[in-house]
Amino acid sequence: MTLAYPLSDPRGARPAATLAETFERLGARMHFARDEEIYAQDDDADLLFQVVSGVVRTSRLTADGRRQVGDFYYPGDIFGLEPGPDHRFAAEALSACELMAVRRASVRAAAGEFEFNRAILEAARQEMERLQEHVLLLGRKSACERVASFLISLAQGRSDGPVELSMGRQDIADYLGLTIETVSRMLTRLQGEAIVEFPSLRAFRVRRWTALEALAG
Amino acid sequence: MTLAYPLSDPRGARPAATLAETFERLGARMHFARDEEIYAQDDDADLLFQVVSGVVRTSRLTADGRRQVGDFYYPGDIFGLEPGPDHRFAAEALSACELMAVRRASVRAAAGEFEFNRAILEAARQEMERLQEHVLLLGRKSACERVASFLISLAQGRSDGPVELSMGRQDIADYLGLTIETVSRMLTRLQGEAIVEFPSLRAFRVRRWTALEALAG
């Protein structure tokens, strides 16, 4: 990891209008290489991050080695916001990443800034929404439905152009609570039914949206 | 549902120190009978609730009838905080309930934007913690581990006295992402190994804590 700017920089500035601006003002720009750890499980949750470029994965390891991927974070997303004083999930760079980081202390110092507080709350809400959706997926969906849901969540918005798959099959499996083999089988099946198409291993295109949505449960 | 006090009561009071105090001051006391709906899926998320007595269950139904229980809320817990403008999960009273309810707008008006955000954020964090734990459980734990984890979460704190099971087997199953039969089998097994003991269907006692924790994964 390389640090471009010093981390602490209160500098007594005025309230920021947007979270992005606050990160720009109070934050430090950081760079992480592919597969580099951003923070570890059980680390102090001191910093709050916003993705500028690249993709980040959060994950948690159980004692006996099983892994659960929490989520994937894309440019604009905020992560590192934790319930307690330490990180329950570790964070790693899926690809080369550029991040903005702010200390919690800085957040507190700038606490008068309504907009900033509001933005953190907004981030917490997004996080809750992701988590609720994830609980429903893991609790009540079949393997096929999970994979279909996952592809939809990646592809939605991107009209019809090919969507990049930033993560490998193992990451997808650990995110969906499946094995890598099952994920592979489901992808093959979806491709066989001409619902999605894989120009390469790391990119796909949705061919039949309604069919995919029907399969997502 | 019966309403003891009017819902809106700004009364120009001072900022509250804690969310609990805010509930005491601004909230309206509400009563719900067993199995009564507190709010429905897709209702406007206008109110925020705190449990005074009784137990509340949140749940979500999929189109084809599968149900996922979000969580169970006990006295002191806050629920109803949602990411978006409407409720993704419905809430029902598991037993006869006494709740304090406040309008979001009331809290914001009375406590000030800052206090409001701080308190809500704190509640959101607790909710996130529950959700993260739930994701790990649903994604990577076996049926036995899920049931053991569930019993532990209910029993922790309560030294060794019998713990009440406020919910039926179906609720437990829908919370753990299992079927009612599987839950029953696991409970029978834990009982057979003298790890827990069931004086009645709706109460249990932990006999061997370390064994139970070992099984929880």
Place this chain on the structure above:
DNA sequence: CGGTTAATTGAACGCATTCAACACGAGTGG
């Protein structure tokens, strides 16, 4: 080209589900 890692495919297994029957408890009325 090899050499290496990631992904797919196949076959056998096992855990949880499904379907079905049975047991238990609480409430009701004879």
Place this chain on the structure above:
DNA sequence: CCACTCGTGTTGAATGCGTTCAATTAACCG
């Protein structure tokens, strides 16, 4: 007090989905 019923929970047997283990293929990079 017992018989009846209904809801809830338990138990058994068979099925199936996803896993596991193993082998093969494909992609990537020197």
